[in-house]
Amino acid sequence: MQKVDITKMNENVFTKIGKQWMLIGATKGEKSNAMTASWGGLGIMWGKEVAYIFIRDSRYTKELVDGSDKISVSFMPEDKKNVLAYMGKASGRYEDKITKSNLHMIEGYDIPVFEESELTLICKKLYAQDMKAECFIDEAQIEKWYGDNDYHTMYVVEILEALEK
Numbered sequence: 001m002q003k004v005d006i007t008k009m010n011e012n013v014f015t016k017i018g019k020q021w022m023l024i025g026a027t028k029g030e031k032s033n034a035m036t037a038s039w040g041g042l043g044i045m046w047g048k049e050v051a052y053i054f055i056r057d058s059r060y061t062k063e064l065v066d067g068s069d070k071i072s073v074s075f076m077p078e079d080k081k082n083v084l085a086y087m088g089k090a091s092g093r094y095e096d097k098i099t100k101s102n103l104h105m106i107e108g109y110d111i112p113v114f115e116e117s118e119l120t121l122i123c124k125k126l127y128a129q130d131m132k133a134e135c136f137i138d139e140a141q142i143e144k145w146y147g148d149n150d151y152h153t154m155y156v157v158e159i160l161e162a163l164e165k
């Protein structure tokens with residue numbers, strides 16, 4: 001893994017997040033877990049390079065994210081798409097997804113940094129806000145996405161380090 005300057009990334013962020021997908025990883029105490037995410041963004045906030053992450057209330061990963069200061073955002077190679085599909089369906093609440101998917105966490109980090117990841121962002125939480133029905137300007141989104149009341153929390157996280165394989 002080598003450190004790279006994330007501002008020099010010249011890939012299309014819509015493809016990277018929306019089509020390649022990412023893994024949101026977190027560790028709380030002895031527990032590490034990761035889940036697939038394809039909604040979010042990369043940008044600038046408060047003069048810092050940040051990622052915007054959206055995690056629904058029901059996700060086990062949310063418990064770990066809320067219980068730690070840092071998270072990782074990992075982009076996997078195309079041949080790990082099946083792993084991402086699994087990580088986006090099973091829950092770490094019931095099984096050890098990282099072991100089952102044969103991903104390897106690199107030692108020495110306090111959050112999941114995977115050997116298999118092409119690009120890993122080590123991030124520090126700056127801001128978290130629960131989405132609420134009354135805040136939607138386009139109310140059609142409530143019916144479309146939140147019929148079960150399982151709202152997202154938005155996290156703005158500072159990208160402290162970008163590591164490339």
Ligand SMILES: Cc1cc2nc3c(=O)[nH]c(=O)nc-3n(C[C@H](O)[C@H](O)[C@H](O)COP(=O)(O)O)c2cc1C
Nearest residue numbers: 035036037038039055056060061088089090091092
């Ligand atoms: C392609 C894809 C994208 C997803 N994007 C998100 C997302 O952005 N936010 C979210 O909360 N869940 C998202 N999910 C669902 C979670 O990954 C899924 O519920 C997962 O099982 C949660 O795992 P956990 O309980 O171990 O945290 C996505 C799933 C897939 C397959």
